[in-house]
Amino acid sequence: MKGIMIQGTASNVGKSWIATGLCRTLVNRGMRLAPFKSQNMSNNSYVTVNGEEMGRAQGIQAEAARVEATTDMNPILLKPTSDQRSEIIIHGVSQDAWSGLQYRNHWYEKGKLAIQQSVHRLENHYEALIIEGAGSPVEVNLNDRELVNMSVAELIDVPVILVADIDRGGVFASIVGTLELLPDNHRKRVKGLIINKFRGERSLFESGVEWLENYTGIPVLGVLPHLEEHGIEGEDSLTVQPTLAKREKSLDIAVIHWPYLSNETDVTPLTQEQDVSIRYVRSVDQLGSPDALILPGTRSTIEDYIVCKEKGLTGAIRAYTERGGVVVGICGGYQILSDVMYRDETDEVGEKGIGIFPLSTTFVKSKQTIRVSGYTHEASGYSSVPMSGYEIHLGRTAGSITKPFLQLEDGPEGISLDQGRLVGTYLHDCFYNDNWRTEWLNRLRRRSELPEQPIVYTVNREERYDNLAAHLEAHLNMDKIFEMVEGSGL
Template identity: 45%
Template structure:
């Protein structure tokens, strides 16, 4: 099959309009038709990230899109990643490696340099693949961000590629979103949009058709597809915590929704487990009884420790342990389990030392070097030595007696720690629940003896096939486009 676009960009009228899903669906569809395709996102702002085959870090949504395309995730697929550490500052990652910590104003000036990285990655991808499907960020109609834009129309104009605009009808106001977005664009940017995708539709399509006709008459552009609302998808979230379904099982797992929580996708396998009731507890909410408490990763460990204290978590954790409950800390959550967290260089904020929860005999010092590695090993706490796979993304070095009782063995190297009484376990491994055997072993350790297993890779593949099948009309519409829409990138 000949796909008519070397580069096609997917932008959205709002955040969470469905850009990531549409890109993943197109990547899967093109792969199924024998097209060598790669995903690309010039700039991503997210705390959910993945470690790539070339030892870097990219947004987790781009890793998912790479899987959809049948590729190993690579740093060129997301050359600029911003990981917020506060409301005004973020860690800037270029080609998978930390470049600096910047406030919003400094990064705005830095975008000129960041664009060089973006264009270099795009050039390498177009040299290797027949098609590159690009995801925008947020909305192209953010007037205050148009200067030096590298994430939306600034990129599209730089590489001269066509754009499709996605809008979420489930939010309401879909026609206003589309027309309003167009009104905020320049003439050249409006010409660049070759059509619209209306996402997450449910209901009688005949009732929508008059609106579609009006939209096409008002804009002179086609509605390429109306995509259905698909329930029960198992896809890695780009950043926002997805709503948890109604309680599934009797085994209660509770996770504090930290302000700077990172890689909450670690718990997707628990979300899907039929015997587990997973709950995220937000600010101001009561902390419910649980069988297992999990402290998640954090982009700012000391600040999130203060948040935990303000929300009453230390007392709740102490009460939970007195009644025989279990606690797991992952990455930043692991660091919180020790006696203290020291940040003398101000890696994550103001230099200083914060007392931690004191549940493990260890200390952590923040260091500027970030560890990025994919790992395989076995569970040291499990008599059967269940296999585990995961990845490490962290700054800081932990030391202390607790490390003599590791949680895992990674290629013969001890990793993580356990308390002497066996109630507390900490690890730097993200994705530790994704391996079915490790998930079962961890839940057994926590008190759940279940024959049910969750294969996250299989669930992910099935969901990618579902969104691809639902998006087939979009690909057919793209293939059927006639001038002036087709081949616009070479016009």
């Protein structure tokens, strides 16, 4: 099958971002393609139209390729639940949580089969794949059973482009070191190099490009300048960065950074606002008195709650709400704001939550993954506006809810107290709904005696993908990359 694989010298060098841009660039050139990442480890997930869970990065890449995302584009998703264990999701179906050793010993063959099945199905629908690797291809202690880098390049028989991040320093050593550690048969697959996140005068790096090409014998396909505010969502929390407002007087919005934070992209639309700054809070001394506090999702709700409770952070959150603070809890954050959380249906004691909402959450084995739409509920304290997003959760939250946040197609959802000052919801992407986000922010602005602002429409995704494609076209040898895809293999 035609295609190309993007591998990196390390995590967070820009593989996902570049793969997304290549999807849009090559589909603009008339190629019928799909993204593919055999195994993704991330707590950022994406829900397909069929209600199946996959890595968010591949969902975004499918949008860039103008195709509907399916779990074949990411057959294996690993969602860390602790430092030692991850939930294993194969073709959108959860297989429980296992340790890394258990996964290697018991799931390797099943994972390999799932990958082969997905590739076979994708071959029947697309002419090419833009494939993303993970981490580094030279994790020598794990390469005997790896399922995501060179083994996949060999399975599909595609050339590899190696990406390095010059912004972190040591770019020459990282490229040469990676190539030196690759076995000869794998090294021969590397047909191009990309230097990413370059800052400064490009001409000063010409000698560096020349040295790399002479030393490695591999062409440098381009040097990509660091692109600020590209708007393409990151794969995982390694990409989470605080934002500064562009105006002198701004709203201070704090976001709790749980140890196993998930779907932090929920707050991304707030970063597009000119008078909003986002900061992440991990301890009591970092909380302060923000204009609003967001409790985002977490993959390990009770465990993360206990960690933050031991730090005194949960008590500080409650005190903030009692002082009149504005709070939004999303998914796991919503659950933590409830009175009590039960580990399963046999748990009679449970773990006491922060207690802002008079609700209880019971965790069950069957996960809810669904796209949803509706309106803000008439009792929410907000104007009735359309709302859409998706749900991914294991908990069932129940109690006396007389003021729901949303009215969805299948009934009321969430809770909204004190005229919308305190909101809890399972709706991921709620801040992507421009009308509601603007109303919520303007309430904060009035409280802080800042001028209200008109609706800032969330930057059109299509525009973002096209801008990224234009960036790659300007700085990469896209003709050469196109030729590599068309002539896939060694």
